[in-house]
Amino acid sequence: MLNLQLPVRLTRDEVVGWVRDIEPLLKQAKASGETVAVDASALKQFDSSALAALLAVHRETQSLGVTFAGVQGMSVTLQSLAQVYGIDELLQQQPER
Numbered sequence: 001m002l003n004l005q006l007p008v009r010l011t012r013d014e015v016v017g018w019v020r021d022i023e024p025l026l027k028q029a030k031a032s033g034e035t036v037a038v039d040a041s042a043l044k045q046f047d048s049s050a051l052a053a054l055l056a057v058h059r060e061t062q063s064l065g066v067t068f069a070g071v072q073g074m075s076v077t078l079q080s081l082a083q084v085y086g087i088d089e090l091l092q093q094q095p096e097r
Contacts, residue, residue, distance in 0.1 A: 001034055001035045001036070001037055001069065002025060002026075002028070002029040002034045002035070002036045002037070003037050003038070003039050004022055004025065004036065004037070004038045004039065004057065005038075005039050005042060006018075006038060006039065006040045006042060006043040006050070006053075007042065007043070008042050008043065008044050008045065009043075009044070009045040009046070010043055010045075010046045010049065010050040010053060011045065011046060011047045011049055011050070012047060012049040014049075015049040015050065015052060015053045018053055019053055019056050019057075022057065023060070026057070026060050026061060026064060026066065027064070029061075029064075029066050030064040030065065030066050034066070035066070035067040035068075035069045036057065036061050036066055036067070036068055036069060037068075037069035037070060037071070037072060037093070038054060038057055038070070038071040038072070038091075039071075039072055039073050040054075040071050040072065040073045040074045040075070040078060041072070041073030042073075043073075043075065043078065044075075046078065048081065048085070050078065051078075051081060051082060051085055051087060054071055054082075054087075054091055055087060055090070058090055058091070069093065070091055070092050070093035071091045071092075071093060072093045074091070
């Protein structure tokens with residue numbers, strides 16, 4: 001499984017760079033048949049752009065045909081923000097198969 005680590009800070013200033021940096025990793029996951037998960041446990045400073053980044057991962061894994069295992073380690077604040085935007089179910093951690 002490929003675990004993508006969110007940085008400590010992910011705001012509109014950092015999100016484009018982070019998404020660009022993980023694109024090759026997602027392609028490698030496709031080539032090796034790996035499942036992709038995101039670890040948000042380090043994320044401390046963020047705005048709604050962090051949700052956009054997580055949705056970008058979800059969307060890109062779907063387009064590549066890679067299984068997205070969800071986001072683990074989400075803070076209560078990030079979970080609440082995802083609920084407000086109605087995307088919490090898309091980001092839920094999936095049970096291992």
